Amino acid sequence: MSAEQEVLERIARARRRAPRLREERITMAHGAGGKATQTLVEALFLEAFRDPLLARLEDQAVLGLGAQRLAFTTDAFVVSPLFFPGGCIGDLAVNGTLNDLAVGGARPQFLSASFIVEEGFAVADLRRIAAAMAAAADAAGARIVTGDTKVVQRGKGDGCYVTTAGVGLVERDVTLGAATVRSGDAVLVSGPIGDHGITIMLARGDLDLAADDLLSDTACLWPLVDDLLEVAPGVRCLRDATRGGVATILNEIATAAQVGVVVEEGAVPVRDSVRGACELLGIDPLYVACEGRMVVVVDGADAEPALAALSRHALGRGAARIGTVGDEPPGLVLLRTQFGGTRIVDLLVGDPLPRIC
Amino acid sequence: MRFVDEFRDPAMARALAREIAARVVPGRRYAFMEVCGGHTHTIYKHGIEDYLPPAITLVHGPGCPVCVIPMGRVDDAMHIAAQPGVILTCFGDMLRVPGGHGSFLDAKAQGADIRMVYSPLDALKLARGHPDRRVVFMAIGFETTAPSTALTLLHARAEGVTNFSVFCNHVTILPAIKAILDSPDLRLDGFLGPGHVSTVIGCEPYRFITQRFGKPLVVAGFEPLDILHAVALLLRQLGEGRCEVENQYGRAVTWSGNGRAVEAITRVMELRPHFEWRGLGFIAHSALRLREEFAAFDAERLFEIPGVRVADPKACQCGEVLKGVLRPWECKVFGTACTPETPIGTCMVSSEGACAAYYNYGRFQRQRVMAAHSA
């Protein structure tokens, strides 16, 4: 084995070791959805809660209750700004949680909503958020049935934080999960990636970038999932591409199933304005958050019908097959660049900071 | 994207790869240094090494301005950020660079107001909008970026913005290249010149490399085809026994550079007698500071910075990597103690550092994977 290969083996072994949390204080990196978040969750929360269902780290927990299978999930929303092109924190709060249920194959049923509101926050804005939540839940056929409200002193909260928990019913005899993914599977994405993350970045205003056509892609994906599962029984795994983007999900799948995922850069759908913003800032669209897109891993034989089912739905416009699962390299995601070269797509440590250099 | 997509054409890349392979003398090995961090990043991001024959090695040089900032200067910046009322602004790459007491990100966690900006003009805008705060911009970069800092300062002075200052860490590229060339343990056959620095300084300044050190230099653009083209041109020079400065990046670089940009730098800044470069030690006349007349905007004068020299951790071999003496995986702590999550040195933190680039993009058993996927 060459010296380089020895080092690569050493690194692979080091990465397989259990994660340790070295920091004494939480930094913004811990919230970005990448490696630091993963380490925090595994080394602190999994350690503390020690639950086999939790340890699967899927987007939802599927619970057996008598003869029924219930999916249960929760999500907190801290987006800034609260209102942005395409929606507001309320839309994210409902759709985000419903999507976590949907990708478990569960029809959304009930939601809880808790609000942490900062002293001084405009009542009119709170009304707008609540109205958006009601509309989003209604559109998805879900009901908001319980909730809570707290107020914190001025300066102790960024306007309004919303946390939702959701319960759904897994009606089909289907078990979705990353561990079932295997060589030969196809990787699909339900539409152009990065719309939400770039919309938010631009809406913050401090980068002085404008893109008139860009909106957050926030949407409830259950109708799309429902159609998909109807025609493509070979779906192995569905994941909601949120914080950390498509790259993070593919890495999680590659690690969970110990497979290699190869992505064709040219096949990944990205809107022009998202691409432009990413080029300007030096960010890779694969790491940018979405809020209404999912990654679908499906048996290679079912790839065509699956893609067709996605594409003919309004929520799946622009869906594309972006890659294939193989045995090599296990646990890693590779990108075949449009240029024809190959490189790794690893988990980011923290936020995709705009690269200036 | 115009002027980008055409220079990423895979068909032309394959033709260039054949050209390059044809020009390699059998049995001979070539080492070309690409000085600029932006080149390192492009090479790994697009997988350009897949197009080069094994006889050619691209060596990553010290042209990563984040990588060469000594830990002591990071500490100085954190000291400034800790002063009452200060908003420290910087480019994104700086946030995770480890100083002697953690990084800017850690300082933020402890309450410092440190914000990322895209342009120094955005920092000036912040100062205008917060007259009660002192906004400091940490300026880093080579000659590409120095004119922007300089012009921003001229604006600040003209507008009478009194709460804005710059912590100047601009460095110049030529002394670094010379330090590499003076290094006894190096064997290089040519250079890919820093394309964007050259939009400012032109191509003329590189002549000392060809004339005194006998190594050809091709100023290269940043798209994949630019880099392959530059490698082909270097091989052609070597094959024809020439040793010249060539400009591959004609669409953006002129022989004489940008006079206004150089003028802006000289109006506002002057060369420091010497400056410490991480890994390369003290180099004379290699860095810029603000002139006396801009003292009111000079963070180094406004804030008493500790100015303590912090020795790099013993295990850190960033210096050798920056000089191209070591490949990233040859560093003893690469991938184990030093990873993107737990970086010991700046080569691993900056997205353009050779180690970060290799770890994040290039680290896989190429042969095994290629074999598996072509089967």
Place this chain on the structure above:
Amino acid sequence: MCLAIPGRVLALDPAGGEIARVDVVGVTRSVNLALVQAEGVAPGDWVLIHVGFAMAKIDEAEARATLEALRGMGQIWDDELDALRAGPGSG
């Protein structure tokens, strides 16, 4: 500090100042033209943008020339390959 991207000038500052609105495939940003103004910049021109400043006007003729040179390099090799295939006594 090398990340610079080509962008198309959409509109100049109506007040005659240094700022222009520049487009990068659908995203727009204000860019300071101080370093390139002397060469004359008009809407439709392309500039190289770095940290909010235009560093150079992109020379379209030079871009074409570079692409031609690139095509030429590949072509020479293809010609040689063709000659090789055609066998001795030809070309």
